[in-house]
Amino acid sequence: MERQMLRSVLERLRGQDRLMECTVPVDPRFELGAVLSAFHNERPILFRNVKGSRVPVVGALYGNRSIILDLLGTSPEKRLFKLMGAMGSPSKPKLLDRGPVQENVVTSGIDLLEMLPVPTSNERDAAPYLCAGAFVVRDTETGRTQMAVRRIQVLGGNRLYILVSGASPHLLGELRRCAERGKVLECAVVLGYDAPFLLASQIGSGKYGLDKYEVDSTLRGEPLELVRCQSIDLEVPAWSEIVLEGRIEPGWAEPEGPFAELMGYYSTVAPAPVMEVTAVTHRNEPIFQHAFPCREEHLAYGMIKEAEIFAALSHTVNVQDVNLTLGGGCRLHAVVSIKKRAAGDGKSAILGVLGAYKDIKHVVVVDDDVDIYDMAEVEAAIASRFQASHDLVVVSGALGSTLEASHMERGVSDKLGLDATKPLGDKASLYEAAVIPGFEKVKSSIDRYFVGGGTRRWC
Numbered sequence: 001m002e003r004q005m006l007r008s009v010l011e012r013l014r015g016q017d018r019l020m021e022c023t024v025p026v027d028p029r030f031e032l033g034a035v036l037s038a039f040h041n042e043r044p045i046l047f048r049n050v051k052g053s054r055v056p057v058v059g060a061l062y063g064n065r066s067i068i069l070d071l072l073g074t075s076p077e078k079r080l081f082k083l084m085g086a087m088g089s090p091s092k093p094k095l096l097d098r099g100p101v102q103e104n105v106v107t108s109g110i111d112l113l114e115m116l117p118v119p120t121s122n123e124r125d126a127a128p129y130l131c132a133g134a135f136v137v138r139d140t141e142t143g144r145t146q147m148a149v150r151r152i153q154v155l156g157g158n159r160l161y162i163l164v165s166g167a168s169p170h171l172l173g174e175l176r177r178c179a180e181r182g183k184v185l186e187c188a189v190v191l192g193y194d195a196p197f198l199l200a201s202q203i204g205s206g207k208y209g210l211d212k213y214e215v216d217s218t219l220r221g222e223p224l225e226l227v228r229c230q231s232i233d234l235e236v237p238a239w240s241e242i243v244l245e246g247r248i249e250p251g252w253a254e255p256e257g258p259f260a261e262l263m264g265y266y267s268t269v270a271p272a273p274v275m276e277v278t279a280v281t282h283r284n285e286p287i288f289q290h291a292f293p294c295r296e297e298h299l300a301y302g303m304i305k306e307a308e309i310f311a312a313l314s315h316t317v318n319v320q321d322v323n324l325t326l327g328g329g330c331r332l333h334a335v336v337s338i339k340k341r342a343a344g345d346g347k348s349a350i351l352g353v354l355g356a357y358k359d360i361k362h363v364v365v366v367d368d369d370v371d372i373y374d375m376a377e378v379e380a381a382i383a384s385r386f387q388a389s390h391d392l393v394v395v396s397g398a399l400g401s402t403l404e405a406s407h408m409e410r411g412v413s414d415k416l417g418l419d420a421t422k423p424l425g426d427k428a429s430l431y432e433a434a435v436i437p438g439f440e441k442v443k444s445s446i447d448r449y450f451v452g453g454g455t456r457r458w459c
């Protein structure tokens with residue numbers, strides 16, 4: 001039985017009839033990504049017949065919130081506490097003598113584009129990219145394992161360009177120290193992981209200084225099983241599919257990009273560290289993990305930020321839930337529900353969200369009777385509970401996300417908050433919601449009104 005990582009995910013998705021399989025030949029250049037995008041990168045698809053390769057590709061595994069929650073073994077209501085709990089009490093991973101990911105070890109004649117079906121996603125992308133690879137290093141100062149999903153440009157041969165953004169100060173510091181000391185940085189790229197590993201990878205080292213393998217171990221409820229790499233001094237997940245082991249020579253950087261980023265706009269070309277792959281290890285009949293940029297994967301990033309924002313807000317207001325919406329790239333737009341206790345709670349929540357995470361541009365605060373995952377309900381709250389002269393907060397010229405075109409144009413971002421909560425006190429009766437007696441009962445047994453499956457035909 002598969003214990004951890006990608007194959008355990010595929011087993012579960014198959015059991016739930018949630019994995020689609022594509023058996024017709026698909027070109028990894030544009031066509032594969034087009035198929036994933038036709039399903040909004042929310043439907044896991046296994047491509048068994050990828051042109052030019054015998055290695056199958058799986059994509060869009062983690063583009064759907066309910067799939068991630070199911071794989072984490074949690075619910076929408078409990079998820080924030082599960083994530084915060086794992087960050088608050090990391091536990092030890094387990095080192096095995098051997099693991100399936102090292103069933104095959106290649107150390108010479110490495111040509112990554114020959115070996116792997118690396119997709120090219122958008123028209124002006126500079127090259128094929130590894131979009132789901134988790135980049136692993138050991139922090140030489142603390143000994144902790146850092147790993148994070150990063151975009152990785154594949155040029156052929158054994159070279160990779162790794163993008164490290166300003167949001168990763170620990171890794172940038174490590175690279176700088178290595179350059180100053182003339183020291184090689186050993187690193188690995190892991191493909192074929194599961195949901196706890198992905199979520200753990202999205203925690204910022206700069207903020208918490210956590211060992212992400214330890215966070216993963218608490219999140220999955222058992223130690224993450226690791227093996228030692230073959231050519232470098234690092235550990236990687238024993239049950240993953242493919243691991244690229246390698247090294248970054250001190251100070252070596254080459255121009256990376258362009259690449260279509262978070263909101264679908266192209267990034268600029270800038271120098272990025274170059275990784276030379278020293279070994280490729282993989283399972284028998286490996287499966288290549290892909291994530292169409294930059295959609296499905298950002299959901300996991302947003303889910304960690306939701307937990308951080310929830311924790312920050314809980315000091316000031318009675319926060320109920322936080323949604324970093326898909327339309328805002330899971331980082332630019334927040335919808336927050338609160339149980340209002342005092343008149344200023346809505347505005348305090350706006351300030352708290354904007355202060356907790358600089359990438360948020362627009363935030364809407366609603367009462368806890370609004371479903372923050374239903375944009376029609378959120379819009380209805382704005383339409384009926386919000387007055388611009390009283391309930392709007394605007395801040396101009398603050399720091400924002402560099403992954404957003406209008407920020408890139410100006411170098412700063414304006415911030416906007418809408419307090420769409422109801423007033424407390426006398427006026428509250430104006431907002432009494434109309435109720436259909438027995439609605440929930442009717443809804444839960446709706447099929448009985450349409451003998452012969454009428455509701456299914458409509459769907």
Ligand SMILES: Cc1cc2nc3c(=O)[nH]c(=O)nc-3n(C[C@H](O)[C@H](O)[C@H](O)COP(=O)(O)O)c2cc1C
Binds near residue numbers: 131203301
């Ligand atoms: C799909 C995806 C792609 C990402 N690409 C990059 C990237 O190219 N470079 C980067 O620095 N961060 C990228 N990130 C964000 C990092 O994974 C995230 O900020 C992580 O928390 C950084 O960890 P660190 O603080 O340990 O460096 C990406 C995240 C996701 C989900």
